[in-house]
Amino acid sequence: MPLMATATGRGAVLRAFGEPLTIETAEVPEPAPGALIAEIVYGGVCGTDVHLHHGKLPMPTPVILGHEAVGRVWQLGPGMETDLGGNPLRVGDPIAWASSIACGRCYWCLVERERTLCEQRRIYGINRRFDEWPRLSGGWADYVYLHPGTAVFRLPDGIGFEQAIALGCAGPTATHGVLGLAGVPVGGTVAVLGSGPVGIAAAMYAHLGGAAKVILVGGPANRLALAHDLGVGDVHVDLFAVPDPGERARMVREETPGGRGADVVLECAGVPSAVPEAFAMARRNARVLILGQYTDRGETPFNPHEITRKQLTVFGSWAFGEGHFQEYVQTLPQLARRFDLARLLTAYPLADANRALADVAAGTVMKAVLRGGAA
Ligand SMILES: [Zn+2]
Numbered sequence: 004m005p006l007m008a009t010a011t012g013r014g015a016v017l018r019a020f021g022e023p024l025t026i027e028t029a030e031v032p033e034p035a036p037g038a039l040i041a042e043i044v045y046g047g048v049c050g051t052d053v054h055l056h057h058g059k060l061p062m063p064t065p066v067i068l069g070h071e072a073v074g075r076v077w078q079l080g081p082g083m084e085t086d087l088g089g090n091p092l093r094v095g096d097p098i099a100w101a102s103s104i105a106c107g108r109c110y111w112c113l114v115e116r117e118r119t120l121c122e123q124r125r126i127y128g129i130n131r132r133f134d135e136w137p138r139l140s141g142g143w144a145d146y147v148y149l150h151p152g153t154a155v156f157r158l159p160d161g162i163g164f165e166q167a168i169a170l171g172c173a174g175p176t177a178t179h180g181v182l183g184l185a186g187v188p189v190g191g192t193v194a195v196l197g198s199g200p201v202g203i204a205a206a207m208y209a210h211l212g213g214a215a216k217v218i219l220v221g222g223p224a225n226r227l228a229l230a231h232d233l234g235v236g237d238v239h240v241d242l243f244a245v246p247d248p249g250e251r252a253r254m255v256r257e258e259t260p261g262g263r264g265a266d267v268v269l270e271c272a273g274v275p276s277a278v279p280e281a282f283a284m285a286r287r288n289a290r291v292l293i294l295g296q297y298t299d300r301g302e303t304p305f306n307p308h309e310i311t312r313k314q315l316t317v318f319g320s321w322a323f324g325e326g327h328f329q330e331y332v333q334t335l336p337q338l339a340r341r342f343d344l345a346r347l348l349t350a351y352p353l354a355d356a357n358r359a360l361a362d363v364a365a366g367t368v369m370k371a372v373l374r375g376g377a378a
Pocket residue numbers: 049050051052070071172173
């Protein structure tokens with residue numbers, strides 16, 4: 004393995020849960036055959052990073068955080084001539100890449116063919132250690148080493164880095180859950196619970212998929228106002244202004260033809276009580292996707308009779324695979340034509356990673372990104 008160092012790069016390293024991240028440097032290795040080195044423009048901060056920082060999900064340490072990022076090709080390993088879609092790759096090209104590589108050998112990969120459920124998935128910024136070669140394996144950094152098998156895609160022409168990082172991992176999470184599993188009712192009504200990045204991404208894809216009306220239930224008011232300004236959602240229900248979930252569900256049903264309820268309900272709120280609220284907004288025979296419960300936040304009471312009586316289809320969706328990531332990259336031009344994606348961003352210097360994490364935890368920004376070496 005050639006290991007001649009040609010540069011060093013910084014990374015924001017999680018060494019102990021709950022403690023501030025430290026900015027550390029590591030040598031940039033030569034890429035092996037099939038690998039590439041990306042110089043990072045932006046590393047996105049996701050709500051999951053707040054949970055990781057506090058040790059709420061299993062992961063090793065030390066790790067450079069950051070499972071969503073965009074950047075430029077800095078060095079191509081031998082044999083790396085195209086992206087996964089077949090487009091030629093050259094040094095300097097703008098790229099995005101999927102955060103995880105499934106093992107391709109296990110029951111979930113081979114029999115179920117659900118690579119998102121692979122239990123041996125290796126994920127940049129989560130379970131690749133900073134104290135093991137090649138060290139630079141997270142997105143909150145100047146460079147990242149992208150191993151062979153990483154789903155790398157060249158950004159479509161005309162798409163800037165701000166646009167490509169604006170939805171972060173919520174983008175491909177939504178192409179999987181919303182387009183892939185829930186389906187968008189063309190000419191129908193979609194209710195979205197939650198106005199964070201997952202809810203915004205889900206609502207954008209509901210618009211893109213042909214829903215006649217998208218009802219966005221969320222808060223606080225500044226997030227809903229931003230959604231409104233961007234044209235995300237046709238109707239906005241502020242859950243702080245309407246604290247009674249029964250009243251919110253009634254307001255949503257009132258916005259649907261015949262008051263029947265939404266054809267599809269997308270739960271993207273991340274609080275367990277949003278699940279029975281989603282049932283209450285759904286019409287009979289509706290599909291209800293539970294997309295927001297990425298962290299175990301406990302239980303919630305609901306009446307199962309409602310599922311039977313309404314003949315609901317209720318299902319979950321976990322993360323995203325290479326194909327969902329490609330769908331996300333390929334729909335960026337359509338999203339960007341319709342929505343001013345860059346307005347979602349608040350950018351921080353890499354050295355301010357702790358401040359960015361705190362702001363995401365407090366919900367004061369919609370989408371925080373850290374500037375890497377190529378920004
Ligand atoms: Zn994420």
